[in-house]
Amino acid sequence: MQASDIKTAAVLGAGTMGHGIAQVLAMAGIKTRLFDVAPAAVDAGLAKIQANLDKGVARGKVEEKARALALEALSGASELSVAVQGAEVVIEAAPERMDLKQSIFSDLSEFCAPDALLATNTSSLSITEIGQVCSKPERVVGMHFFNPVHIMKLVEVVRTDASSDEAVTCAMELARRMGKEPIDVADTPGFASSRLGIAIGMEAIRMVESGVASAEDIDKAMTLGYGFPMGPLRLTDLVGLDVRLSIAEYLASTLGDRFTPPALLRDMVAAGKLGQKSGEGFYTWEK
Ligand SMILES: NC(=O)c1ccc[n+]([C@@H]2O[C@H](COP(=O)([O-])OP(=O)(O)OC[C@H]3O[C@@H](n4cnc5c(N)ncnc54)[C@H](O)[C@@H]3O)[C@@H](O)[C@H]2O)c1
Known part of the structure; x- marks a missing residue:
C-alpha cells in the first residue's frame, strides 16, 4: 500500500x-x-x-x-x-x-x-x-x-x-x-534518538560529577558551541532524572557499560531531585 x-x-x-x-x-x-x-x-x-x-x-x-x-x-x-x-x-x-x-x-x-x-x-x-x-x-x-x-x-x-x-x-x-x-x-535499544541523547546526557552528568564545569557552563558548551537548542542537563531536568536513569539502565543492560548511569544521577534520584517536576535537578525550578 x-x-x-x-x-x-x-x-x-x-x-x-x-x-x-x-x-x-x-x-x-x-x-x-x-x-x-x-x-x-x-x-x-x-x-x-x-x-x-x-x-x-x-x-x-x-x-x-x-x-x-x-x-x-x-x-x-x-x-x-x-x-x-x-x-x-x-x-x-x-x-x-x-x-x-x-x-x-x-x-x-x-x-x-x-x-x-x-x-x-x-x-x-x-x-x-x-x-x-x-x-x-x-x-x-x-x-x-x-x-x-x-x-x-x-x-x-x-x-x-x-x-x-x-x-x-x-x-x-x-x-x-x-x-x-x-x-x-x-530495531535496536534506544533506536537512534534515545541512544545518542542518553550518551550525551550521561557524559554531561559525569562531567558535573568530576568538576569539569558547572551545569550551566556544560549546557552553554552545547547550545553556544554546537547549536543545540537546549543543553543536555536542562533537557534531563525537563524529561525527569528518574526517566533518564531508567532508560540509561536499560541501555546499559542491552548495549553495554558505556551507558552505565553515573553515581551522581542515582544519588540525585534517590534524594528526590527529579528535575522540573520536583522543583530541583541540575537547576532550581519554580513550582
Ligand atoms: N510522552 C512522551 O513524551 C512520549 C514520547 C514518545 C513516545 N512515547 C510513547 O508513547 C506511548 C504513550 O505515551 P503517552 O505519554 O502518550 O502516555 P499517556 O499515559 O499520556 O497516554 C496513554 C493512554 O493510553 C490509554 N490506554 C491504556 N490502555 C489502553 C489500551 N489497551 N488501548 C488503548 N488505550 C489505552 C490510557 O487510558 C491513556 O489515555 C508510550 O509507549 C510512550 O513510551 C511517549
Missing part, C-alpha cells in the same frame, strides 16, 4: 502522544478515529486537539479552513473493533508496557484488514517482540513521534527484521504526508 492511498486511520490511546498523532493525521486529510479504553480520555484528547488548532489559528499558523477540515476528519471511538474497522493504518500510543502492547497487537490481527499498516509509538520497547504476536509481523513497524507531536518534526521509523520494505516505505511516506521528517532506523 502507498501512503497516498491512506484515507482512514485509527490511533489507540488518547493521552499525551495519541491526541497529537491524531491531530497531525487529521490535518493530513486522513479520516482519523481516536480510541482509548478510558472514554474520558477520548473526550479530553479531542478537546486538546481543538484547543491546539484554535491556538494555531489565533497565531496565524493554521488556516481557519484547515482547522475545520481537521476537526471534521476526527472522531472518537470507545470500541477497538469499531475504531480500526476499514483503517489502512493503525498507530498505537498506549502506555509503555510490553504485555499491554502485545495484547493490543494480538487484537489487531483479529480486527484489522490484513494489509493494514500497524505501527507502535513505543519509545523503548522491542518492536520485534510487539510484532511477533501478529499474524503478519511484516506489516508492523515503529513510528516514534516526539512530544509535542504537532510541533516536533522527527519521526523514527523503526524496522524489524520481519518488517517488509513496503511497510517501511509506507510509514516513511505517511510521516512526510503528516508534515514530519522520518528517519529509517533498525
Whole structure:
C-alpha cells in the first residue's frame, strides 16, 4: 500500500502522544478515529486537539479552513473493533508496557484488514517482540513521534527484521504526508534518538560529577558551541532524572557499560531531585 492511498486511520490511546498523532493525521486529510479504553480520555484528547488548532489559528499558523477540515476528519471511538474497522493504518500510543502492547497487537490481527499498516509509538520497547504476536509481523513497524507531536518534526521509523520494505516505505511516506521528517532506523535499544541523547546526557552528568564545569557552563558548551537548542542537563531536568536513569539502565543492560548511569544521577534520584517536576535537578525550578 502507498501512503497516498491512506484515507482512514485509527490511533489507540488518547493521552499525551495519541491526541497529537491524531491531530497531525487529521490535518493530513486522513479520516482519523481516536480510541482509548478510558472514554474520558477520548473526550479530553479531542478537546486538546481543538484547543491546539484554535491556538494555531489565533497565531496565524493554521488556516481557519484547515482547522475545520481537521476537526471534521476526527472522531472518537470507545470500541477497538469499531475504531480500526476499514483503517489502512493503525498507530498505537498506549502506555509503555510490553504485555499491554502485545495484547493490543494480538487484537489487531483479529480486527484489522490484513494489509493494514500497524505501527507502535513505543519509545523503548522491542518492536520485534510487539510484532511477533501478529499474524503478519511484516506489516508492523515503529513510528516514534516526539512530544509535542504537532510541533516536533522527527519521526523514527523503526524496522524489524520481519518488517517488509513496503511497510517501511509506507510509514516513511505517511510521516512526510503528516508534515514530519522520518528517519529509517533498525530495531535496536534506544533506536537512534534515545541512544545518542542518553550518551550525551550521561557524559554531561559525569562531567558535573568530576568538576569539569558547572551545569550551566556544560549546557552553554552545547547550545553556544554546537547549536543545540537546549543543553543536555536542562533537557534531563525537563524529561525527569528518574526517566533518564531508567532508560540509561536499560541501555546499559542491552548495549553495554558505556551507558552505565553515573553515581551522581542515582544519588540525585534517590534524594528526590527529579528535575522540573520536583522543583530541583541540575537547576532550581519554580513550582
Ligand atoms: N510522552 C512522551 O513524551 C512520549 C514520547 C514518545 C513516545 N512515547 C510513547 O508513547 C506511548 C504513550 O505515551 P503517552 O505519554 O502518550 O502516555 P499517556 O499515559 O499520556 O497516554 C496513554 C493512554 O493510553 C490509554 N490506554 C491504556 N490502555 C489502553 C489500551 N489497551 N488501548 C488503548 N488505550 C489505552 C490510557 O487510558 C491513556 O489515555 C508510550 O509507549 C510512550 O513510551 C511517549
